[in-house]
Amino acid sequence: VKLSDIGEFALIERLAARVHNVEAGEVIVGIGDDAAVWKAGGAYYIATTDTMVEGVHFSPGSSSWGDVGWKAMASNLSDIAAMGGWPPYFALVTLALPAKTDVETAEALYDGLAECAREYGVAIVGGDTVRAPQAIVTVALIASAKLHAGKPRLLRRDKAQPGDVIAVTGTLGDSAGGLRRLQEGPAASDPLIRRHLRPQPRTNTGAEAAQRGILCGIDVSDGLLQDIGHICERSPVGAVLQAADVPLSAELRAAYPKDALQLACTGGEDYELVLVGRAPIIEKMAKELTSERITVIGKIVSDPEHRVRLLNDNGEEIRFERAGWDAFR
Amino acid sequence: VKLSDIGEFALIERLAARVHNVEAGEVIVGIGDDAAVWKAGGAYYIATTDTMVEGVHFSPGSSSWGDVGWKAMASNLSDIAAMGGWPPYFALVTLALPAKTDVETAEALYDGLAECAREYGVAIVGGDTVRAPQAIVTVALIASAKLHAGKPRLLRRDKAQPGDVIAVTGTLGDSAGGLRRLQEGPAASDPLIRRHLRPQPRTNTGAEAAQRGILCGIDVSDGLLQDIGHICERSPVGAVLQAADVPLSAELRAAYPKDALQLACTGGEDYELVLVGRAPIIEKMAKELTSERITVIGKIVSDPEHRVRLLNDNGEEIRFERAGWDAFR
Numbered sequence: 001v002k003l004s005d006i007g008e009f010a011l012i013e014r015l016a017a018r019v020h021n022v023e024a025g026e027v028i029v030g031i032g033d034d035a036a037v038w039k040a041g042g043a044y045y046i047a048t049t050d051t052m053v054e055g056v057h058f059s060p061g062s063s064s065w066g067d068v069g070w071k072a073m074a075s076n077l078s079d080i081a082a083m084g085g086w087p088p089y090f091a092l093v094t095l096a097l098p099a100k101t102d103v104e105t106a107e108a109l110y111d112g113l114a115e116c117a118r119e120y121g122v123a124i125v126g127g128d129t130v131r132a133p134q135a136i137v138t139v140a141l142i143a144s145a146k147l148h149a150g151k152p153r154l155l156r157r158d159k160a161q162p163g164d165v166i167a168v169t170g171t172l173g174d175s176a177g178g179l180r181r182l183q184e185g186p187a188a189s190d191p192l193i194r195r196h197l198r199p200q201p202r203t204n205t206g207a208e209a210a211q212r213g214i215l216c217g218i219d220v221s222d223g224l225l226q227d228i229g230h231i232c233e234r235s236p237v238g239a240v241l242q243a244a245d246v247p248l249s250a251e252l253r254a255a256y257p258k259d260a261l262q263l264a265c266t267g268g269e270d271y272e273l274v275l276v277g278r279a280p281i282i283e284k285m286a287k288e289l290t291s292e293r294i295t296v297i298g299k300i301v302s303d304p305e306h307r308v309r310l311l312n313d314n315g316e317e318i319r320f321e322r323a324g325w326d327a328f329r
Numbered sequence: 330v331k332l333s334d335i336g337e338f339a340l341i342e343r344l345a346a347r348v349h350n351v352e353a354g355e356v357i358v359g360i361g362d363d364a365a366v367w368k369a370g371g372a373y374y375i376a377t378t379d380t381m382v383e384g385v386h387f388s389p390g391s392s393s394w395g396d397v398g399w400k401a402m403a404s405n406l407s408d409i410a411a412m413g414g415w416p417p418y419f420a421l422v423t424l425a426l427p428a429k430t431d432v433e434t435a436e437a438l439y440d441g442l443a444e445c446a447r448e449y450g451v452a453i454v455g456g457d458t459v460r461a462p463q464a465i466v467t468v469a470l471i472a473s474a475k476l477h478a479g480k481p482r483l484l485r486r487d488k489a490q491p492g493d494v495i496a497v498t499g500t501l502g503d504s505a506g507g508l509r510r511l512q513e514g515p516a517a518s519d520p521l522i523r524r525h526l527r528p529q530p531r532t533n534t535g536a537e538a539a540q541r542g543i544l545c546g547i548d549v550s551d552g553l554l555q556d557i558g559h560i561c562e563r564s565p566v567g568a569v570l571q572a573a574d575v576p577l578s579a580e581l582r583a584a585y586p587k588d589a590l591q592l593a594c595t596g597g598e599d600y601e602l603v604l605v606g607r608a609p610i611i612e613k614m615a616k617e618l619t620s621e622r623i624t625v626i627g628k629i630v631s632d633p634e635h636r637v638r639l640l641n642d643n644g645e646e647i648r649f650e651r652a653g654w655d656a657f658r
């Protein structure tokens with residue numbers, strides 16, 4: 001059996017089953033959420049890691065090395081945001097590069113990492129440099145969790161309950177639209193391309209949601225339907241989404257009018273947040289948070305099959321060929 | 330200019346210069362030591378990351394996937410040991426694998442990681458799985474530092490002083506001997522091969538040294554002379570080593586009588602510790618620590634050129650072509 005047969009998420013399940021943590025008492029959230037959480041000395045820490053491989057996650061032709069660095073840092077910040085994590089942030093950066101790489105390339109990559117780090121208050125404290133046949137950037141990021149009555153405030157994947165509403169930040173599909181535009185050929189920078197190359201993780205909103213008592217969330221990194229599917233698997237529940245409510249930018253509608261909804265639902269790399277909680281809390285937050293748009297797109301239901309169903313205005317289900325990105329498929 | 334022209338360590342210097350940490354006040358040890366140290370909420374944390382790339386750091390022909398996993402975890406533990414770090418340990422594991430990889434291969438790799446983690450009390454709390462053209466294992470490991478009068482007890486690279494003695498744990502060169510044996514063709518497992526494939530990082534000894542007030546150390550990962558060179562560069566000082574005092578195992582002397590010293594001085598991957606400190610403290614520790622051999626091999630001297638000189642019994646310098654491993658050369 002090959003990894004391409006079982007896919008990324010079955011692999012993670014199988015690997016997680018092989019870990020028997022000695023000090024499990026200190027681990028609050030282990031393998032299977034956006035980030036890990038543990039307790040040490042009365043405080044709670046959140047850690048995540050994310051890797052980008054040349055030829056798989058980026059190609060030097062369509063993004064600059066600085067953009068690659070920015071996104072490698074941003075994707076980790078988004079995982080922390082998806083847990084409701086809080087600064088300070090400390091990062092370890094691993095660069096794997098061919099020996100024939102220009103020093104300027106390594107420096108440009110690092111400048112992108114450092115630029116994103118600076119903007120979000122991340123201290124780059126160390127890392128590793130190794131030789132490899134292609135460029136690979138791995139960031140490990142550590143943050144802390146805010147406490148409430150001695151307990152950490154977290155957004156977890158396994159806390160959705162029937163009756164909860166599902167909301168998303170910002171607009172979806174812009175990153176996938178930007179990627180398509182880049183693939184269509186040389187393009188002047190536009191808002192969609194910029195969203196693809198320089199995503200802005202929602203760290204403030206994630207922390208704010210956790211502070212307000214929202215218990216469940218995930219970031220949109222692989223594709224909205226697939227990412228909500230992780231919540232449904234782990235809670236376990238089902239989800240019903242209204243296609244008409246999925247927030248689309250004017251730029252995406254203009255550029256890809258026919259495919260905008262599909263890009264928004266399956267495209268990934270938006271690094272927006274999905275927030276799941278009681279309607280009054282979500283609606284209050286949506287009203288009070290002026291820095292960012294929060295849109296209710298559906299609700300959590302009981303469903304033994306843990307389905308995520310996207311409905312049109314007539315209540316008919318809309319299906320796409322893939323729900324999102326799988327590393328091995 | 331290519332990375333192969335300037336080498337790994339000049340690259341690290343150049344990248345470190347591009348990081349301007351916002352919250353530098355909380356960073357106690359940044360880029361350039363075995364691991365990073367920061368302060369958060371009154372406690373001190375130590376973090377490191379290390380990557381192994383198929384075809385660069387290992388080849389599936391000569392080591393099993395379980396061995397690869399073990400060593401990926403062990404090399405990180407050794408970095409923590411080299412800082413004097415203390416449990417609990419939390420690890421993030423990133424596996425990059427081709428999609429055509431057998432699931433059993435991924436599981437065997439993970440079993441090796443988990444076996445080493447269990448033996449050293451490491452909790453694997455999360456990670457990432459991605460597709461790549463070859464196998465790459467990255468571990469990020471977080472530990473804590475013991476406090477003394479509110480300050481962290483650490484082994485740093487920049488704390489050597491003229492007059493300090495230089496000691497090493499265990500015996501050196503066995504791992505390089507084991508690698509040579511594997512390269513010579515099919516071999517039954519022997520102590521040298523076992524030391525190469527299943528290194529035992531000196532976490533207890535590193536923590537004990539820090540507790541006893543030793544301030545300076547590094548692990549032997551790239552080659553003894555080169556690793557001591559990092560201490561000399563950063564302190565800055567020079568070092569004089571007595572070749573006759575470098576501890577060699579009986580197995581290494583028997584297997585490679587002519588090359589044993591060179592393997593011990595330049596071979597790397599022994600994951601023993603170099604400890605540098607005042608003679609009475611080092612000698613007392615060597616006497617009292619029964620679990621492991623500690624051997625004084627030289628002393629720190631003033632030297633504006635930061636040289637590491639290895640002397641024979643006649644006081645003549647012994648030179649080797651390379652001092653150790655450089656990722657890009």
